[in-house]
Amino acid sequence: MAYHSALCDILVDEAQLEQFALVAKDSAFRHGLLMRTKEDPNSPEVLSYAPFTLFPSPIPKSIYEQAKLLQRDFNLLVEKITQDSKFLEQALASIIKVDHFIARLFEIYRKTLQKGISSPITIGLIRSDYMFLCGEEGVTSLKQIEFNTISVGGGGLASQVPAVHRHILKVAGIHNVNIMDNNCIAILAGAIEKAWSLYGSQGSIIMFLVEDIQMNIYDQRLIENELWSRNIPVIRRRFEDISKRGHLDEEKRLFIDGQEVGLVYYRYGYLPQQYIEKDWEALLMMEQSRAVKCPNIGAHLAGIKKVQQELARPGVLEHFFPGDPEAVSRIRSVFAGLYSLDLGNEGDQALDMAFADPDQFVLKPQREGGGNNIYGDDICHVLSKVEQSLERTAFILMEKIRPQPVRNCILRRGTLLKIQPCINELGMFGVYVRHGTEMTLNEFAGHLLRTKNSEHNDGGLMAGVAALDSPYLV
Template structure:
C-alpha cells in the first residue's frame, strides 16, 4: 500500500518522484488514457494524458463489492421507471426538467474492462435489430474532447464486423429520415443503434436538435438511451425514489433489494411549491453548509454550495423557479493522501477524496430482459478542497481502487 511514509519519502526525493511520474505518464499514453486539449479540442495533432493518480487509493473491499453487486438492481430500476410513464409524469410534472515493488498490494487492485462490457451490450442490441448492413451511429458533439475515449468502443465494434458512423445533430437533421416502416436512415445508411455521446444537457439542444431527437425516438433504431431512460436518470426522479414506498413500486416482492438500494441514498428534499418545499427552504437557509443545491443539469459545475445556497434560495424561494432544484445532504467523504498527475501541474502530496461508480450494461427487447450486467467501475478522485468534479475539466483524476 502507498502509505503516507512512502508518499512523504517520494516528496523528499524529487528526482525519484519525477522519474516515477514520467514513467506513469508514458504508461498512460501507451494504454490509451488520452485526452484532447482545450486549446484544440477537435484535433488529435496535440494530445495529453487523462488526469490520474500516481497511486491507487485505499477503498474498503466490502463497500466496493456492494457498489458492483447493486448495479444490476439499478439497471432494472432505471428500466422499470422508463416503462412507467405514470411515475415519470408524477416525478417530472412539477418540473420537466506495480512500480515501487509493492507486489502483494498490486494484487488488491481489481481488474476493470468496462469498454469490453459496453461494447458487448451495443453489439447485442445491433444483433437484435437484425440487419447485417445496418450501422451503429454515435451521436456526438461539436467540440469532441472525448473522441479518443469513444474510439475504444468504436474499434471493438469494428472488430466484430459492425460498422460505426459518427454524426452531429445538424448532420442527422440534413441527411436523416424515416422510411415507411419507421427505419432510420442517415446518409443512406440504415441505423440499428443510436448511441448518445451528447445531448444530456438542455444547452446541447437548438431548435432543430429537438426535431432530430424526436425523429430518432420515433424510429425503430435501438436508442442508448431512449427518452424514457434518459428521464429516469434525472434528479427529480432521484428525489421521488427517496420517498417512502416508491422503490417498493418497482420491486414489489423484493424487500431485500429495496433495502440494498435505499442504503445507498443520501437525504433528498423537495423544493416544490407548498409546505414541504417551504420547510426545505428554511432548513437549507438555517444550515447551508450541510447541504448541496442541485439543478436539473448533468456534467458537473452546476451544483451550489455553502453561502451560495443562501444567495440562490433568497432569490427564488418565493416563486416556482425553486422547483428546478433539489436539496441533498452534503456527503462528507473520508480523505486520503495521493499525488495527482495533471498536465502542467507540480507534483505534490495532496489530500484527496473519491467517488465510486459502476458501469451497467442493460439490454431489453420488448418486455424481455436480454442482458443485465455490471461491466466495470470508475474511481474518480479529486483534491478534497474541491466541491465539483469532472475529469475532462481537469478537476478530478482517474484512480484505481486498492481493496483493503
C-alpha cells in the first residue's frame, strides 16, 4: 500500500487535486464511463460520468485470488439451488407467510413447476460481494456480504474503469502500478450468446427486460452492443410491452411484436414497486415459455437473503456438495455470521444478541439494491415493533463486517473534492450455462470494485453512495 500513501502525498494543494480530477473526468467521458442524470434519466443528450474514484485502491492479492477461485463454487451452488425445489420451499416457508412480494414470486415458481419446465437451458450471470478484514499480525480474511442472481449490474461500466485509472496514474507520474484488465463485457455477453445459441432458433432475438427510467442504460448498452457485434439481434422491452404485445404459441415459444424471443435477460423485476398486476401475468408467461431466462424464477429465488442465511446452517452445503468437502470448506470459510429471526428459541437468541449490541449486526430485509439494510439503534427500533409477531421472519440478522479504511477521493457530480477514508466492496462476477444435465459453462467473469465513504453504512452505486474503482493487487 506504499504507493497509495505516496500518491496522496503528491496532492499537496487543492489546485493539484482539481487538476487531476478534471483529467480523470474527461477520461471517464472518453472511455464511456457514463450515466444519464437523475434530472433527465431518459435523455441520451444529458449525460454525466458515473461516480468513480480518482485512484485505484490496494487490494491484497491473496484475497482477490481467493474470491476468484470461489466464484466457480458459487456458480455451481446457485445452479444446484435452482434445481432443488424442496430446499427452496423449506428455506422460504416462513418468508412467504409475511412477505407478499416473495410469496408472489414463489407462486410463479410453483406454477411453472406444475406446468413443467419448458426450457432445458439455464443460465446464470451472478455476482458475489465481499469485504475483507485485517486481523491480528496483518492477516486478512475474506467475508461474503451477499450473492446476487438477478439484474446483476456493474459489469459493463466496470470494464471501462481500468483505462481511466491507467491514464490518471500516468498524468500523476505513477508508473509502478499495474491495473488489471477487466473483461466483464465479453464474458457476460459470451455466456448470453452461448445460452441463446443452445435455444437453437437462429431467427430468434434476445430481449432485455428493462425499466422506464434508464439512468444506468450504458452499463446495459455495453453488453447489448457486444451482442450486436456478434450479429445477435437485441431488443429492449418493458413489462407493459410484454402484457400488451407478447404471446405464446402452441409450442410455448415466446413472441413480442412478431419476433421470437430466444432469451429473456432480466434487468428489472427484483423489487415489489416494479410490479403492477398485469406485470405478474407477463412474468408468468415468460417463465412458462420455451425462451431461456436469465435468470429463471428459481435462480431469482436462490438469491434471496433468507436462502443465503439457510445455507450457513450445518449440513446444508454438504447437501449440495456431497463428496466434495473441499468445496464446502472454501465456501463456508467466507460466511459471516448469519442468523434466523424465525419464531422459536433460535430466533429469540438472535433477537437477544441484536438488542444487546446492535452495532455488531446488520438487519437485512429480503430486498435487492442498496439502501435497504438497517444499522445501529434503528435495528432495535425495528425489531421492538415485530419481536412478538411473525413479521420478524421477514428479516435476517448478519454479523457486521468492519473493513480497514483506505484513503481515496470519490468523484461524483455536484460533490466537493476531498481525500477521505473509504471502504471497499469487491464483487466477483460468474457465469454458468447448463443444457439438460450437462454444465456447458462455469467461469469467473471479472470483478466490480465499489468504494464508498467509510461514514456510510449502506448503499450501492445507483443509491448514490458507492463509486466505481479498480483493484491494485498488493
